[in-house]
Amino acid sequence: MPNENKPQLTIDAVKHCVNANMTQADILQKYGVRIHALRKLLEANNTSMRKLKPPLMQTLLDNFDQWKSDGKNHAEVADLIGVSRQTLYAMLFKKGLSFSNRTNTKYAEDPEMQARADDVGHHILTKGGSVSGAAKLLGYPEHEQAIRVILKARDIDLELHYFAHRRFSNWLTLPVARQQHPSGNHSMDKIRCKCLRCGAEAWVRYSNLLGEKSKCCKSCAKSPSIKVRCEETQEEFRSMMSAIKHFNIRAAYSNVNYHLKKNGRYSVSEGVTLVRVVKEVK
Known part of the structure; x- marks a missing residue:
């Protein structure tokens, strides 16, 4: 049962404790509650202890200049962040930082x-x-x-x-700060790219570049417009299926599709010859 002499546990109080690098056990002892009460409070606010704690790298970057001017060493900074010295060295190495001049x-x-x-x-x-x-x-x-x-x-x-001047199919990445995804998943980040076909620039998701799901801009990625024309009447149809429906020859779809793709023309019946017309999109 909670101690009446101890302060009331609220979500704001938990956030303050987490930012002060207090552990879960410290919070329970300070407010005199049991673990299930803390979990219930976190679940009611759709959060967790891990979500409340700011990212370690962001904490380091936000406080780096201040800690360095204060003359703190690696051991002291590691304690402030709540990591081992080996982890701190790896974080500093990744960002090219040092607490020593x-x-x-x-x-x-x-x-x-x-x-x-x-x-x-x-x-x-x-x-x-x-x-x-x-x-x-x-x-x-x-x-x-x-x-x-x-x-x-x-x-x-x-x-x-880091991501600049790399070629992915017809994309060339540019030296522009990437748009980071809120989830922190770098594969979901968007990279500024230039289409080598037309010169257009666009934001492309990094995972789509790696998986070759995106190879150029949308304008260049459009398939050529395929039309079918009746040779006898010179009537044009916007697609092969439109012509097949017009002449009511659905049963012959496979033959029409095969011959139009292979030979570019197909005689459906006497007086009806379909010709495949391809117009490239510029």
Whole structure:
């Protein structure tokens, strides 16, 4: 039974506790309730402890500058976020961040490392991709982290060019910030692309690019308009089925379809010859 001397548990109170990195056990002890009461409250608000907690990467990015100016080290930041130091290192490595300024000074005084960063930066800006992929391609795999730090110090938006300059069928991806899907599923993100057939630009879902479900813009993807003409009367029909219905020859559909596709013409009966007319869409 809840303790009357303890504060009342509300959804706003739970959110505040979660943002303060309190565990489920801490919340139960603070408000003197049992686990089923907390679960019932979360279900009534269509949420969960996991949903209430902001994404770890977003928490790191939002507070990075402040924590760095405060002089916090990796262990302290890991405790604030609620992850291990190994996980924090992986998060920082992915975004090219560091809480130490010593490496920047060291690399700034190394002309060879600066030259390698120039090569990798030029490759990414012109051909897209990641620091890891570009460093391996150019023969600098062991210097990947150093190059990443240098490029980050130059204010080069690595995320912006990650998907850029890639070709998927007749699509060419552009260096424009992608539209992220609310679910956080990156395969559902939309990428700005240019159609190599007509030059039109459009937003295309990344999963459709990878699966080749989208190969060009909608205008270029339209099939050629197929018409059927009666050779004797010169009457045109918008489709083969329209002609078949007009002459009431549904039983001969398979033969008409086969011969029109193979030979381009088919004599249905005396005085009725169908010709396949193809007009390309420009």
